[in-house]
Amino acid sequence: xxxxxxxxxxxxxxDGRRPDELRPIRMQVGxxxxxxGSALVEYGATKVLAAVHGPREIPxxxxxxxxxxxxxxxxxxxxxSTHERKSPxxxxxxxxxxxxxxxxLEPVVMAEVFPRTAIDIFIEVINADGxxxxxxxxxxxxALADAGIPMRDLxxxxxxxxxxxxxxxxxxxxxxxxxxxxxxxxxAPSIGLVTLLQLNGVLTREEFSExxxxxxxxxxxxxxxxxxxxKNRYLGIKVEE
Amino acid sequence: xxxxxxxxxxxxxxxxxxxxxxxVLSPNYIVKVDGKYIATAIxxxxxxxxxxxxxxxxxxxxxxxQVDDIVIGYVVDVGLTYWEVDIRAxxxxxxxxxxxxxxxxxxxxxxxxxxxxxGDTVIARVEVFDRSRGPIIxxxxxxxxxxxxxxxxxxxxxxxxxxxxxxxxxYQLLQGExxxxxxxxxxxxxxxxxxxxxxxxxxxxxxLKIEREAHIPGLTDRIKEFIIREKVKRGLISGxxxxx
Amino acid sequence: MSVTPSAEITVPKLRSATxxxxxxxGLRASGRGLTEFRPIEIVPGYVPxxxxxxxxxxxNTVVVxxxxxxxxxxxPDTPNEGALVVSAxxxxxxxxxxxxxxxxxxxxxxxxxxxxxxxxxxxxxxEKLVIVPGRRVWVVxxxxxxxxxxxxxxxxxSIAALAALMDTKLPKVEVDELGNVKVDRSSRSGxxxxxxxxxxxxxxxxxxxxxxxxxxxxxxxxxxxxxxxVSDDGRIAGIQKSGLGALSxxxxxxxxxxxxxxxxxxxxxxxxxxxxxx
Numbered sequence: 001x002x003x004x005x006x007x008x009x010x011x012x013x014x015d016g017r018r019p020d021e022l023r024p025i026r027m028q029v030g031x032x033x034x035x036x037g038s039a040l041v042e043y044g045a046t047k048v049l050a051a052v053h054g055p056r057e058i059p060x061x062x063x064x065x066x067x068x069x070x071x072x073x074x075x076x077x078x079x080x081s082t083h084e085r086k087s088p089x090x091x092x093x094x095x096x097x098x099x100x101x102x103x104x105l106e107p108v109v110m111a112e113v114f115p116r117t118a119i120d121i122f123i124e125v126i127n128a129d130g131x132x133x134x135x136x137x138x139x140x141x142x143a144l145a146d147a148g149i150p151m152r153d154l155x156x157x158x159x160x161x162x163x164x165x166x167x168x169x170x171x172x173x174x175x176x177x178x179x180x181x182x183x184x185x186x187x188a189p190s191i192g193l194v195t196l197l198q199l200n201g202v203l204t205r206e207e208f209s210e211x212x213x214x215x216x217x218x219x220x221x222x223x224x225x226x227x228x229x230x231k232n233r234y235l236g237i238k239v240e241e
Numbered sequence: 242x243x244x245x246x247x248x249x250x251x252x253x254x255x256x257x258x259x260x261x262x263x264x265v266l267s268p269n270y271i272v273k274v275d276g277k278y279i280a281t282a283i284x285x286x287x288x289x290x291x292x293x294x295x296x297x298x299x300x301x302x303x304x305x306x307q308v309d310d311i312v313i314g315y316v317v318d319v320g321l322t323y324w325e326v327d328i329r330a331x332x333x334x335x336x337x338x339x340x341x342x343x344x345x346x347x348x349x350x351x352x353x354x355x356x357x358x359x360g361d362t363v364i365a366r367v368e369v370f371d372r373s374r375g376p377i378i379x380x381x382x383x384x385x386x387x388x389x390x391x392x393x394x395x396x397x398x399x400x401x402x403x404x405x406x407x408x409x410x411x412y413q414l415l416q417g418e419x420x421x422x423x424x425x426x427x428x429x430x431x432x433x434x435x436x437x438x439x440x441x442x443x444x445x446x447x448x449l450k451i452e453r454e455a456h457i458p459g460l461t462d463r464i465k466e467f468i469i470r471e472k473v474k475r476g477l478i479s480g481x482x483x484x485x
Numbered sequence: 486m487s488v489t490p491s492a493e494i495t496v497p498k499l500r501s502a503t504x505x506x507x508x509x510x511g512l513r514a515s516g517r518g519l520t521e522f523r524p525i526e527i528v529p530g531y532v533p534x535x536x537x538x539x540x541x542x543x544x545n546t547v548v549v550x551x552x553x554x555x556x557x558x559x560x561p562d563t564p565n566e567g568a569l570v571v572s573a574x575x576x577x578x579x580x581x582x583x584x585x586x587x588x589x590x591x592x593x594x595x596x597x598x599x600x601x602x603x604x605x606x607x608x609x610x611x612e613k614l615v616i617v618p619g620r621r622v623w624v625v626x627x628x629x630x631x632x633x634x635x636x637x638x639x640x641x642x643s644i645a646a647l648a649a650l651m652d653t654k655l656p657k658v659e660v661d662e663l664g665n666v667k668v669d670r671s672s673r674s675g676x677x678x679x680x681x682x683x684x685x686x687x688x689x690x691x692x693x694x695x696x697x698x699x700x701x702x703x704x705x706x707x708x709x710x711x712x713x714x715v716s717d718d719g720r721i722a723g724i725q726k727s728g729l730g731a732l733s734x735x736x737x738x739x740x741x742x743x744x745x746x747x748x749x750x751x752x753x754x755x756x757x758x759x760x761x762x763x
Contacts, residue, residue, distance in 0.1 A: 148302025
């Protein structure tokens with residue numbers, strides 16, 4: 001199978017984007033009726049739903065902590081979300097991503113406000129086209145805000161890749177599969193903290209530094225969209241006459 | 242703007258509210274970082290430049306019990322000497338039989354479900370809540386106990402204050418305009434007893450409207466107009482124009 | 486589902502206060518420097534029945550890695566390449582808190598981080614693992630067992646995996662006219678071909694201080710860790726932020742610099758252990 005040409009002659013990517021361009025981003029909050037908080041986030045064709053239940057008691061008392069809430073986080077892909085049908089059983093990748101996403105949210109959630117409870121975060125990937133874990137972090141963050149759970153800041157995620165030697169922002173699946181590096185990152189921009197950082201691929205020290213800068217730029221744009229989405233829920237309410 | 246008025250601003254988690262030195266009245270929702278006051282939830286930050294106070298009205302959130310809160314709960318489990326009651330908090334509450342009945346019980350001889358069973362509704366007061374275990378509620382007091390009639394409307398607990406209004410103004414308006422008997426519990430449940438079904442429907446719609454528009458100023462007037470319009474629509478009063 | 490870990494073993498407050506107050510001054514309770522690893526002992530060929538193996542002691546942490554080569558089918562999209570499978574298990578021997586059972590999220594994360602670091606840098610020359618082009622290749626199974634846990638399981642495992650791969654010798658194979666493959670483990674055809682060597686360096690953060698190779702107590706009090714895989718040619722071959730806390734961008738860059746420097750010494754130690762006369 002021939003390698004896909006990821007960068008065109010004109011320097012644009014296979015889908016026509018500039019190297020520093022995000023895919024179209026859509027966000028909605030409060031999309032589920034029975035969850036304490038929820039959000040639907042789309043990065044291009046990647047579509048992710050996050051639901052928060054809690055803070056609540058759970059029967060497994062031995063898991064609870066006396067001075068803070070525990071976070072329980074599940075990243076799960078629907079079987080038809082990927083090109084090849086994904087088996088319903090949890091894969092090692094989903095287990096790792098559940099951990100990595102939970103750890104991306106732990107530093108901002110003020111869990112000490114709800115001791116002896118669990119805050120459950122369920123993430124369902126409805127359609128996967130690259131950047132699912134970063135869209136998941138953003139969706140989970142919005143869902144937590146929608147549930148009214150106090151947080152030090154919102155956390156948003158974005159991935160930087162390297163295709164044909166060029167660093168590109170918000171890689172899609174094709175760029176992830178055939179590119180040379182995939183660096184997902186999640187940041188809480190107002191408090192300046194990196195809460196998720198992985199690199200799958202190889203970068204030189206200089207490329208890494210450039211990749212971080214590019215990621216932070218993209219993250220700021222996504223963060224602004226997230227804040228606006230939360231506010232519009234209230235500003236957009238028309239007074240019925 | 243009168244000097245006693247606080248200014249309000251809609252904020253999201255991580256957003257800077259203001260800088261300087263203020264007294265924070267809602268410590269879970271406002272944190273100070275590097276000299277700036279930051280919001281931790283979506284809501285209205287109230288900044289009073291005169292009294293130098295900051296408070297926060299969250300627009301989303303669950304019910305966190307406070308001692309002396311009046312709550313309306315549903316019995317979810319029956320034990321030997323107590324009932325477990327759902328009060329829409331992260332923890333179920335406990336109502337002891339000795340408290341409800343006013344006398345000790347003998348679990349060997351008495352079945353508690355003959356007094357209160359699963360699905361029954363109670364109005365109670367939060368007596369103890371120290372975070373080391375679930376809240377303990379009491380039905381000792383006027384107006385507290387098992388609820389035998391009425392309808393329960395549920396709204397988000399963070400909107401309860403709006404249903405009561407400044408110095409009870411909204412609450413009095415609702416009671417006055419509908420003639421219904423209303424008990425507003427802190428956990429977002431409202432018990433209503435109305436003279437007829439139409440008034441009950443109007444009241445429930447008004448309550449939900451308050452919940453939706455809680456953050457938009459001028460709510461009290463809008464609700465009054467809404468109730469009057471609905472009463473006219475249903476022929477409960479003649480359509481003699483709007484009230485002044 | 487991933488759950489916030491309960492403090493199964495609490496570090497007594499007096500002890501954690503000591504560790505943290507010393508770190509604030511740039512010192513460690515054990516007397517080590519901030520960029521200093523504990524003594525490392527590597528025993529290649531530790532498991533005679535494995536095709537390659539190594540036991541590693543990093544301070545009191547003990548890990549054994551074994552390599553087994555099996556004949557298998559190549560992946561459909563890489564018909565002329567061998568395959569690599571990395572797994573890890575935390576044995577109940579290693580800690581009173583480890584229960585028998587399938588790998589938990591920490592073991593899975595460790596295995597996947599090491600797998601990615603080997604795979605992305607193309608440490609193993611996969612093309613040299615072809616037996617019958619398009620049909621039969623060597624599948625390299627790297628299995629890591631943590632036997633004693635005193636902190637920094639990732640780096641100890643990464644060193645063990647690398648040493649085990651460097652210790653690996655391919656069994657002799659015969660392919661008959663029908664394309665059937667016969668493996669003769671009594672005889673070795675040559676070493677596993679490695680194009681690059683790679684190790685991970687774990688940098689922990691506590692009290693705004695960055696330090697490498699946390700022991701178990703330091704791990705329990707630190708806010709978070711950044712695991713950085715570095716190749717023998719000084720490139721970053723993988724990163725994983727692991728743990729409840731967070732880092733500033735500055736700390737991320739500083740940790741990466743530390744890892745790039747320290748990795749050179751680690752790789753030298755591994756090289757030396759494999760060229761020691763037996």
